[in-house]
Amino acid sequence: MSPSIYSSLLQPDLRLMIEENDGPGMEEFCRALYPGVVAEVLEEMPVEETWTVLRHCPAAQQAEIFQFLPLPYQMDLVQNIDRKTLSKLIEEMAPDDRVDLLERMDPDAVENLLPLIAQAERSDIRKLLSYEEHSAGSIMTTEYASLPADITVADALQRLRVQAPSRETIYYIYITDSGRHLIGFMSLRKLIQARPTARLEDIMERDVISVRVDDDQEFVANEIARYDFIAIPIVDSQNRLVGIVTHDDAADVMQEEATEDAHLHGAVLPLEDSYLITPFLTLFWKRGVWLVILLGAASLTAQVLNWLGPGQDRNWMVLFIPLVLASGGNAGSQSATLVIRAMALDETRGKVRQIAWREFRLGALMGLILAILALAVAMALVDFDRSTVVAATVFCVVALGTVAGSMLPLGLDRLGMDPALMSNPLIAAISDITGVVIYYNAARLVLGAVS
Amino acid sequence: MSPSIYSSLLQPDLRLMIEENDGPGMEEFCRALYPGVVAEVLEEMPVEETWTVLRHCPAAQQAEIFQFLPLPYQMDLVQNIDRKTLSKLIEEMAPDDRVDLLERMDPDAVENLLPLIAQAERSDIRKLLSYEEHSAGSIMTTEYASLPADITVADALQRLRVQAPSRETIYYIYITDSGRHLIGFMSLRKLIQARPTARLEDIMERDVISVRVDDDQEFVANEIARYDFIAIPIVDSQNRLVGIVTHDDAADVMQEEATEDAHLHGAVLPLEDSYLITPFLTLFWKRGVWLVILLGAASLTAQVLNWLGPGQDRNWMVLFIPLVLASGGNAGSQSATLVIRAMALDETRGKVRQIAWREFRLGALMGLILAILALAVAMALVDFDRSTVVAATVFCVVALGTVAGSMLPLGLDRLGMDPALMSNPLIAAISDITGVVIYYNAARLVLGAVS
Known part of the structure; x- marks a missing residue:
């Protein structure tokens, strides 16, 4: 959450009240403003000060405001409250919000806390905590x-x-x-x-x-x-x-899922918190893992090149390797992006054949046009025969990339995996290997083997 | 919208009513079910049949159901209704929904229609139609x-x-x-x-x-x-x-914006309708344009390679071109994805320096690790000096890609452009050119010029 106009306007007033230890003022501040606005002002301040303010208002109000604070901030805050006050606060929270918090807290701390919470609330908490993550039960409220x-x-x-x-x-x-x-x-x-x-x-x-x-x-x-x-x-x-x-919880889920898909699609393991508050090492891990996997895929491409290339006078071929590989990867990215997003919006069920046929025609048409353009580009640097190799390869990788980009996410889904795992970089990596094989074979076919 | 269980269960009943021309049955069907469910059943049928059903229920009910139909289906349907009935229907629709429809209709048809609509509604329509697209005014209702x-x-x-x-x-x-x-x-x-x-x-x-x-x-x-x-x-x-x-309109906007960002990020001009109902030629155009632009960028890479390469015995270098370029592109994709999504959720305002510093450290760290791995990969195929060239290049492209991937979207935003325009393939294209330059220069530095 970014600081809005409210926060910057109201913060100085609140700071003054804290300095002057103006209890009634702080209570009035919490009561008169919309809880979401109060939370916005508070989350810009250190947790100790936030607690100084909240201490002055009744538990119900505290819970209202507390619920609008971001989860990691809530976690910091609960470290600073004694168990008794915390149990009161948790009793007052909405069932779905408090379960979100408890799920993130240290299990031992939760077990220590539960006995202090009223019986009825306690069994409700145990029940909600028992639903599987990402199920309707885990986000519902019993109120x-x-x-x-x-x-x-x-x-x-x-x-x-x-x-x-x-x-x-x-x-x-x-x-x-x-x-x-x-x-x-x-x-x-x-x-x-x-x-x-x-x-x-x-x-x-x-x-x-x-x-x-x-x-x-x-x-x-x-x-x-x-x-x-x-x-x-x-x-x-x-x-x-x-x-x-x-x-409102449904809207949160949508945002969360859209963010998760976007992250996966950019080859980042989904972050649980927002980008800026995710710890450095977590970020490093969630990106590094994918980069290493993709490097592994790229080293396969190097192996394939090594295997196809030796003893051949194909120095010219290097010129168009980036172009050929990028064309296939881009075409694949496009169709994967469209299909994955359509799947998230629940638009593709039962339409696999229709999608495949559509992408096949599109791939062929776009491949044809890009091949003609690639021919022109290549003619500026090499002779006609060699340019034909480039053009033919571009046609194949674009047509193949388009179809594969749309089918791979649908395939993952059928295997029960998240289609968004088929990220742009992964599609590019697959397309790189295929692209190299096609390129060298096209050269062999058109130009003959050079021993 | 995919057919849900409701649709497949209810459709046979409705078909029977249509065949038997059972007016009271159809009216009951529209009245007893939730309008969203009725719409779901109807949208799977040809527009003429839908109109046969809707004709049997009062205008208010018609409008309720009509509003749940997807816009393109609405557009088809209004072609099949006489002007008088249509004006009645439009009078009954919610102001925001009817403006969505009228904005999509042929302006002449709208001008023909307006005189038939009651005065008060008419001026409301003119007013709402006048608000700029994507403004609060364009999605609000006056009711x-x-x-x-x-x-x-x-x-x-x-x-x-x-x-x-x-x-x-x-x-x-x-x-x-x-x-x-x-x-x-x-x-x-x-x-x-x-x-x-x-x-x-x-x-x-x-x-x-x-x-x-x-x-x-x-x-x-x-x-x-x-x-x-x-x-x-x-x-x-x-x-x-x-x-x-x-x-609910806010949720639609969020979905729409998330879809738009996802499409842009995969280098597709955003589609106005869902993937499956977008016409073939529109899809071809919105993807083809980007593929051609990216091909242009890739042909620059070919030019650069041609300019750097001639007369040099660097046959071995070709082996690692895909690996080097993919590493830079992947690192750039990751940080661009994270930053663009964080911007959409309004988390980055005023945090540019913090983001730059973070990505700089991450880029350096990830670059170092990938460089070590790349060294190992390269050693399997070429000698140590050459492997050093590969490793040094990987370090540079990963570090640079990471920082550039995060800063370019922020730069676009500052220029008043949509940050999501900085798509993965575009970042890959930029990174390809830089990557090639770095790779060849690293080779020259480490191995010396080969004349």
């Missing part, structure tokens, strides 16, 4: 608004007023039977428009769109985006309501 | 809930009941004075918890976070995500409320 079907609209509104303070949202209300099975849905908008004496079961929507607790978080986010929902209900295998995922 | 400050909570709820059917959301309520200046904010959650006799001015939040109508859509989406809002108010230069942008 949803739910009502039985057999009450009137007036009763429903009365009950919602009571539920409101502790629920993540009361704008979507889920109707459950006595076994907690999800049987209906009602928006608050519809509810306040309805006749006060109407019964929920007569006006609720029965066709409720829900997702399963073990569905992938990306699927959940896509469903929320598809239907423009504020929240989506999460059910277990018996259609019992166990939680909701709200639109 | 927000607003109330004066001097009424009671009970009055407010009564007025909201009246406003509810025509507003995009009533969960966030904006308080304006007689000049439409935005003076306060109230959520429906707070409102239904408040004492019925309380006055809004006493309980509303006065610190309202808003954005300007000419702010960039990406900024608006980031603000909504930052504060977890359901909607954000849009004001003009005099702080008058002119519209709202809702969370």
Whole structure:
């Protein structure tokens, strides 16, 4: 998060309050401003000062503000709080946010902390902590608004007023039977428009769109985006309501997945935190690993060149090696980029043949045009026969690169792997080896062997 | 949008209704299901059949369902509707969705259509059409809930009941004075918890976070995500409320921008529609242009090689050209990917020096390690002196590539251009030319000139 205008305007005031130890001022600061704005000002300050400020406001407010701080900052902050205050704070946090924090904390510290947390909250935490990472369960909150079907609209509104303070949202209300099975849905908008004496079961929507607790978080986010929902209900295998995922958490998941795909696609192991707060060594490791793997692939290309090349007077060939290899790699990057992004947006399912046929035609057409241009480029430096070798190679690598670039991510997906692993550099590396083989064989075919 | 389970389950039923011309059945189908689900079933069918179904339901319902259809499908569909029915449909659509559609339609057709649309809607359309593309104004809706400050909570709820059917959301309520200046904010959650006799001015939040109508859509989406809002108010230069942008439109903007960045980064001009529905020739053009530009860059590399190479017995050098060039390109891709993504998430502002220093150290460290590995690889094929040339070159290209890959996007941004234009293939092309120059000069320095 970058410092916004708020932060720079408000920080001096807050600093003054801290210096003067102005408790009521700090409390007012936390109460009057939107929690997200307060968090933005605080995250620019050292954790000790942040705690000095937060100490002056009630636990509920503390939790509100705390939730808007970035996770690594939260982690720093909890080191500076005594266990008792921390357990209070964690009790007040939204279930999904606190699980995010606890998952990152040292397991021993968490075990030390849990006994201090109220029983009901504790079992909720244990439950949420048990869901698999990246599942709907791991991002959901258990603080949803739910009502039985057999009450009137007036009763429903009365009950919602009571539920409101502790629920993540009361704008979507889920109707459950006595076994907690999800049987209906009602928006608050519809509810306040309805006749006060109407019964929920007569006006609720029965066709409720829900997702399963073990569905992938990306699927959940896509469903929320598809239907423009504020929240989506999460059910277990018996259609019992166990939680909701709200639109803001879905947006976070989307950003996270887009970032992860972008990183993978640039041949970086995905970072958990934002670029600037990722420690130097982590960054080094997550990039270095890939660079070494790719160097391994490139050294294969050197071996192939060594094997194809010796004893041949093909000094001229070196001129076009970068051009030939780049053309194939670029064509492959393009189609891989398009296909991987389309897969992330869930647009490719069942369309593999259509994609292959499309990329095949495109590859042939683009290959043809690039080959003609390459012929012209080569003619400026070498004779016609040799230029033909270059042009033919360009045609092959572009056509092949285009098709392979689109099919390899789909293949990875079928193997159950993340298609984004097929990064641009990896495609370039594969294309380099093939390109060299094609180039030398084209030369042999057109020019004959030179002994 | 891929066909979901709903679509495949429901389509046979609907087909039967169409065949039997079962009007009430089709109306029931449109009414009972969530509009997004109906749209999903319809978009898999030919437009004529879709219209056969929609004809049976009231205009408001038609518009609801219509809005969930993908834009290109909407465009096809409007060709099949007579002007009168179309104008009705457009009147019923949400202001932001209809402007999206009208912007894509033939301007003459729009001019023909406008006289048939009610006066109030017409001026609203003209206004929204006038905002610049990618501005907050272009994605906002004018259907927000607003109330004066001097009424009671009970009055407010009564007025909201009246406003509810025509507003995009009533969960966030904006308080304006007689000049439409935005003076306060109230959520429906707070409102239904408040004492019925309380006055809004006493309980509303006065610190309202808003954005300007000419702010960039990406900024608006980031603000909504930052504060977890359901909607954000849009004001003009005099702080008058002119519209709202809702969370679902913000999520669309984020997806759109992430897709655009991914495409640019893979050296594809951004597609307006999803990959599979983009016409073949558009796809050909948006990829071909870049491939040709990159071929131009690669032919420069050939020229440089031609200029550096002649008369030299450096047959061995060809072996490591792909390795040397790939190492530089990969290192550059990595840092460009990380920096461009961090910029999209608004994390880099004011941090240019910090980033440069970080990448400099990382580049040096990764360069050193890759150089050692490259030395080992080269020793297997050539003698020690020559291997030293390879290793030294790898160090330089990796270190340079890392720093340049991070700085070039920041430079583009400073020039007011989209940093994502610094695509992986472009960085690879720049790195190829530099790499060749470094490689040959390293050879000359270490081995001496071979005449």
